[in-house]
Amino acid sequence: MRKAILLVTLAAFTLTSCGSKKKIAELEAKNKEIQDLLNSATVKLNTCLAEKEQMAQRIEDLRQTNNQLITTKDQITTLSSKGAENLERTLESLKEKDMKITRLQDALTRKDSVTVALVTSIKRAVGINDPDIEVNVEKGVVYISIADKLLFKSGSYEVSDRAKEILGKVAAIVKDKPTFECMVEGHTDNVPIKNPVLQDNWDLSVKRATSIVRVLQRDFGIEPQRLVASGRGEYVPLEANTTAEGRARNRRTRILVLPKIDQFYDMIEKEMKGQPTGASTGSGR
Structure with a gap:
């Protein structure tokens, strides 16, 4: 009977791990898609800036040409209608x-503003002065990293009162x-890991995550x-x-706090396609 219970428990852990891996893969794919879109927007923005500079130079050349024509006595009124x-x-x-x-700069700035505001509020709330709590941003995702000694006892997955x-x-x-x-x-x-309930560190890491989720x-x-x-x-x-300090860091x-700011990416995508923006940028999903 105990063997059957153990098999059922291991199967449940396997299914939970598979589901988590699938969700992680989906989120990583979404992050890559968003990063690719931002990269494309940046490329187009740089192209627009280069074209703007070229046009500004062209206008300056035209103005200089016009000034030369105006200052020429015999052609003071030769600026043609077509040239104008x-x-x-x-x-x-x-x-x-x-x-x-x-519009492109505004979309990118608003996206960055959301992320910065989120990081600021989290740092203020959790007390970033604690060296065992780190808050940072990678590719638009906010990460809060908490040392295990603040959450669990060694080898345990029971959440502490401090946690x-x-x-x-x-x-x-x-919320x-x-x-x-x-x-x-x-x-x-x-x-x-030395625990009769846990098979290995995979088990321990998943159990700690599910304990916090609960x-x-x-x-x-x-x-x-x-x-x-x-x-x-x-x-x-x-x-x-290889060191106690390194293991403690690991x-x-x-x-991971994942804001849904699709409206900003929709704005960038429509701008890339040359479509008008407006009402769609003010609504979320």
Whole structure:
């Protein structure tokens, strides 16, 4: 009977891990898609700036030519109607380029502003002065990295009371952003786990992630559909596991806060396609 229970438990852990890996792959793919879109927007922005500079030089050349014609006694009134029209069209084209550049810059700035505001609020809430808590941004995603000693006892996946205080502050931020998603990643060092319930560090990292997810759901009311629990085991270290300090750095839990700012990316994408922007930039998903 015990053997059957153990097999069922291992199967459940396997299914949970597979589901988490699939969700991680989907989020990583989405991050790559967004990064590719931002890269394309940046390329087009640089192209527009170069064209603007060329047009400005062209206008300056035309103005110098006109000045030369005006100062020539025999041709003081020879600026033709056609030349004036060409100059007017050039000025209008430059104005349109300026408007497009402004819209692209505004979309990118607004996206960056959302991320900066989120990082600032998280740092203020969790107390960034604690060296065991780090907040940073990678490719538009906010990461909160918490050392395991603030969350768990050695080799355990039971969340401590001190951890609940920290998680409560993070939960308050997530609850205040109802369109955000929250992924919890467990990380370990490479020291083999000695626990009859856990098979290896994969198990430990996943169990720690699910323990935190349960706290966020049960104790702080975060909707479960906004939460993802995943375990990375010992395979994404920050430092080498050859020293106690390095192993301590590697034993951590990362909470990823994923803002849904699709309206900004929609604005960039439509601008890239030459479509008008406006109403769509003011609504979210």
